[in-house]
Amino acid sequence: MQVFPYDRKLGNLLPVLGGALEDELEPRLLTDLEPGRWRIEQRTIQPTRYRTELGAALRYTLRVRDRLTAQSETRRCYLKVYRNERGAETFQLLQALTDKAEAGGAPYGVVRPIAYVRELRTLALEEARGPALQQILLHGGDWSAALRAVARAVAAFNQDDLPLTERHSLADQLADVNRAASLVRWACPELRAQVEALTAAIEAGLTDVPPALIHRDLKTDHIFLSGDQVIFIDLDSVVLGDPVRDPAHLVAHITARVGLDALPADEARRAADVFVDEYFAHVPPAWRPQFQLHRVGALIEVAGGIFKRQEPRWPEKVAAAIAEAHRAAPGAL
Incomplete structure (x- = not known):
């Protein structure tokens, strides 16, 4: 002890x-x-x-x-x-x-x-200067400009060139998703079939891509906005990996409303759409095809995190995150 x-x-x-x-x-x-x-x-x-x-x-x-x-x-x-x-x-x-x-x-x-x-x-x-993206989304009003600025900054980060050698491979990512899926199946047996189908689709659909710079822990409380500048914090996990893991991770946190309980679900989805459209307008088109499967995997990981943290009303939130994963992958199942 x-x-x-x-x-x-x-x-x-x-x-x-x-x-x-x-x-x-x-x-x-x-x-x-x-x-x-x-x-x-x-x-x-x-x-x-x-x-x-x-x-x-x-x-x-x-x-x-x-x-x-x-x-x-x-x-x-x-x-x-x-x-x-x-x-x-x-x-x-x-x-x-x-x-x-x-x-x-x-x-x-x-x-x-x-x-x-x-x-x-x-x-x-x-x-960090300025409010976190989380605060901006919770404050109400028009957050579209902030989300577009964040999308452009994430796109630029993923395309930046830094002398890194550590890599998080597709195998590493699938291991992360499977650990989270196992936890969700154990915590919520009623979701077992859905989680197994989603995990199988991810394993069958994702392929290796040329690695790029990724933050690996992007969420709404790790991004701050000060005037026109977007500031990232918590960069301990930065590695080389599939670049669309970053937007998928952030979108999963937004649509699962992690730290955003007061944001209505339809508004969270609209915020995610604004971010996604702007992000993919600033990265190579070849990055887009695997995004939805990465989003599904990120939502499974988010669901596992909700349970591990024992958030209030966690069974409801875990089920909602898995429902969002199904919504994100209609063509993959």
Whole structure:
């Protein structure tokens, strides 16, 4: 038995929560303030996500006050605590993408890295600017322009050229889908026949394609919009793979309404259609044929995730995600 933050595989978590990064991090957070004038009044470190023995995400907040004017300011960043050296690889990737964006070479942005502290296997990141796509969809109003901007940014990301070697193959993807399908069949026996038919269609229909850059974890709370810029966060899973896995993954999260309970189902489908039409207007036509099967697979994975997280009303949500998968694959079954 383990109790947060005492984690036998994350021995670096407790020192980070105890303030071990203060000397390394705080001068970087306060670089735009005149030295000597500002006093730190409050320092808070709050967990935002924790996966036992795997990693943690923390919100690091400083409240400072000007000694002369009594003006107060807040500075915030996020810390990702890793079990292994994946954070070092993510830091290098984010730095390369940030440099490229600043040079005007990319139509999208990424959350800016602040530092990677190897001794504590911890990556510090700036707070993403603007609202998340999730907030925009929930806020109501016309979100079409935002979705089209996101679609163009995802298309550009999938066609970008970075010196990566790690690949997520079709076999890897099918293994992911089958694991999720097995979980859904166990959790919801009444869906067994539907899930088996969908999985069989995916295995029979998908073929290998030339690999391209993929995020592998695109969802509405991993995409932010600041003015005209689209910003991606959580790039720990970036690899080479079938590029339409990214739009399929995002569309699955939208149509299954993950984190979007207040968005009506018909509006979620309309949002997905807006995104899909814009995305495929900016990528090679050869990418389109396998998209629906990737969408089906992504919805099965989403259904498995809903159960694993034990979301409120999970049986209803899992069934709805599988129904969306059937809706996405009428010609494949």
